Amino acid sequence: MILYMGQKNYALLLAPLGILLCGLTMLSAKDYATGQLDFAYWPYLLTLIVAVGLIQAILRRIGADTWLFYCVLLLLSVGLVMIARLAPDLFIPQLRWAIIGLLMFLLVLRFDQVILKLTSYQYILGLACLTVLGLPLFFGTEIGGSLNWLVFGSFQVQPSEFGKILLVFFLAGFLSDHASVLKLPRYKLLFWRLPPPRFLAPLLSIWGMALVMFVVQRDLGSALLFFGIAVLMTYIATGMMSYVAMAFGFFAMSGILSYNLFNHVRVRLAIWLDPWADPTGMAYQVVQSLFAFGSGGVWGVGFGQGSPRFIPEVHTDFIFSAIAEELGLIGSWLLLLVYALFFFRAVKIALACRGEDKILLGLGVGIAFFLQTFIIVAGVTKFLPLTGITLPFVSYGGSSMVSGFILLGILAALSRRKNGGETA
């Protein structure tokens, strides 16, 4: 690690810029041919580039990890280029969100000592998490078929994106404090070893909340994400398969129950099992996404050459289909590899931390990104039933961008040596 401290990382910084410039050159060439060249985005883009340059210098100076930041820059540049191509109207808003995200990232780094101590207030965090997730139930607005939006005047917030952060903090605090109690084999039920119920209750309420999100708010993606984070972090903290078995039991039971009670669950499953039964109606989105993957092939049709706009919502949840169509199997593999490297780095930073709550916090953040990527990629490729959720740092979306940068800030803070991390 220390050996590479002095080594220049310009190669890693140059690649995201290269992708951004190549993509924008390509789009400009296309616009020039049709005579509608528009450079209104340049001030925002320059601000973003200058901010990135400053932040990477700050990261080096305070001895925080930079590789994670480069991974995110690459994802961000691919996302920006794709959004400029798919929804040109949203390019400037997305640039603005990225700049706001970087500001939040700096704020987290500035106040990292305070933020990392938050894990001590686990029950407050747990309650805050439930409140944030529950808000849309009472004040929510339905956008795109799921009731998970809060509308403040002219802009909308997706509370589940921020609930995710609170959940990771809560679980890190709760599990590091209670791991030894949760490991107590108090009750034995066949081969299950269960701890006393009052230590289980917080976990059960998180699972229950995920179920409510799934059934009432129809936000299957976030529900799956929350459930997955809770189960994986519990397993990491306790090392007991009993909890995983219990979670699967809970999942199966609630799945069967909601399948029989709610129509939208049945529709989702029917689309997954056989999208060709109704390719122009209910399953239109998934079928178009599959077409996009098919027409992309191994090498892709080339950036700007495909027709991904047939897919509804292609700039948010389905951006991966557009990437697969235009950059092909190669491009989408490389993008997934960047996510894999990001996760690998996050795990490494987490394991180098001092104190169990910090280790759990780092792993939780890594898991949150990893699961989110997996869920949406699995959804658009029809590996799992489709679940609307953003591809971290790539999809269009303000809430997702800002919460992503906050989580990245937490990982960067954990990587600082005074927090027990290693640096590179």
Added chain:
Amino acid sequence: MTEGLVIKIVSVVAQYGMLLWLLYFVIQLGTRMWRDLATVESSDAAGTVSPSGASLTVLAAEDESLVGRRFNFDRKITVGRGADNDIVVADAFASHHHAEITMRNNLYIIEDLGSANYTYVNGRVLVGKAYLRPGDEIRIGLLALKFAR
């Protein structure tokens, strides 16, 4: 005609450029992380990872007066009947060099050094090496130790 050709060439180059930059990034970062894995151990030895400190507390021993005593250590601690150990156990069930705990990558690993009567971790016989977690109970002969960090 020439203008059309220039635009065509520029856009083709830009398209391939995107893929190549992506490939370049993955290769660069991949090799850096790979090399980074190999250097972890040497940086550990050089002391760049500051030891976080761990302790063993005596839960039970033949000599009751030892119960509650704490042994703090950073990188390594050895237990056995031999006088050159960090914790010397005057116990017929302990071997000369019974077990040792070492730090690697900021995690603690316990290893049984081929003892005659085995080392028990949380009531189970330790085979070879195992990672220790805070709260684990280690038993060597009549001595019971609790690991904490």
